Amino acid sequence: MISIKDVSKVYGGKVKAVDHLTLDLRPGEIFGFLGPNGAGKTTTIKMLTGITTPDGGEIVINDRTLEKDPISYKRQFGFVPDSPDIFLRLKGLEYLNFMGDIYNVESGVRQERIDALAKRFDMEDALGDYISSYSHGMRQKIIIMGALIHDPSLWILDEPMTGLDPKSSFYLKEMMREHADKGNVVFFSTHVLEVAEKVCDRVGIINKGKLMFCGTMTELRELVSENEGLEKIFLEMTNDEE
Numbered sequence: 001m002i003s004i005k006d007v008s009k010v011y012g013g014k015v016k017a018v019d020h021l022t023l024d025l026r027p028g029e030i031f032g033f034l035g036p037n038g039a040g041k042t043t044t045i046k047m048l049t050g051i052t053t054p055d056g057g058e059i060v061i062n063d064r065t066l067e068k069d070p071i072s073y074k075r076q077f078g079f080v081p082d083s084p085d086i087f088l089r090l091k092g093l094e095y096l097n098f099m100g101d102i103y104n105v106e107s108g109v110r111q112e113r114i115d116a117l118a119k120r121f122d123m124e125d126a127l128g129d130y131i132s133s134y135s136h137g138m139r140q141k142i143i144i145m146g147a148l149i150h151d152p153s154l155w156i157l158d159e160p161m162t163g164l165d166p167k168s169s170f171y172l173k174e175m176m177r178e179h180a181d182k183g184n185v186v187f188f189s190t191h192v193l194e195v196a197e198k199v200c201d202r203v204g205i206i207n208k209g210k211l212m213f214c215g216t217m218t219e220l221r222e223l224v225s226e227n228e229g230l231e232k233i234f235l236e237m238t239n240d241e242e
């Protein structure tokens with residue numbers, strides 16, 4: 001469904017942000033992309049979403065590539081960036097309608113999705129307010145709602161739990177599970193091991209641009225005890241706040 005093949009990105013001719021990354025994401029899974037700060041998570045997500053171009057390699061989403069079929073490629077996913085401070089001059093509802101317009105979501109369906117998402121994220125009373133007046137968590141929620149308005153098969157979320165209150169975080173995890181259980185893929189990054197542990201079917205660990213591990217959390221735990229490099233990264237990601 002999603003295949004990342006030998007993808008690299010070098011910044012300024014020397015920083016190997018992502019170094020020959022190969023990863024396949026399977027239908028029905030929540031995949032946690034883990035790594036300490038500066039590991040290459042955001043750069044990978046930027047390449048997946050077409051925000052930045054890889055220096056080499058190929059990314060295929062549902063049989064489409066960005067080069068051959070950019071519009072259809074981008075329709076396959078909903079993307080939540082790590083900073084939700086965007087479209088601050090719009091009201092919440094205006095933003096959701098804007099996203100609905102971009103993705104041609106028919107008005108009846110759109111209304112149903114907005115209602116359901118607003119209820120789930122406890123945002124019903126806030127949709128008439130400007131995004132600039134929202135708290136960080138509310139901004140995060142409205143961006144998530146906007147990303148899901150066209151019901152994409154692939155969700156790409158960069159550090160999605162950061163700033164969410166426990167209730168919203170719980171609902172988001174529940175929605176991620178439901179979405180994956182329908183045969184879709186949820187790909188999200190985090191530098192907090194605990195978050196991954198609770199929801200992921202598989203995790204990939206990236207460090208200094210290289211994929212150090214890919215498998216289940218149980219497999220990871222077994223490996224960590226005998227691999228010093230992995231243990232060090234593992235420790236960097238524990239004892240952190242959500």
Ligand SMILES: Nc1ncnc2c1ncn2[C@@H]1O[C@H](COP(=O)(O)OP(=O)(O)OP(=O)(O)O)[C@@H](O)[C@H]1O
Pocket residue numbers: 011012015016017035036037038039040041042043044191
């Ligand atoms: N636009 C850029 N120009 C130059 N270097 C960059 C740029 N973006 C990222 N980097 C560097 O690339 C490396 C990977 O950064 P990236 O943001 O992908 O990591 P990350 O795993 O998402 O980290 P974090 O958890 O801190 O967000 C880092 O060394 C970073 O300093």
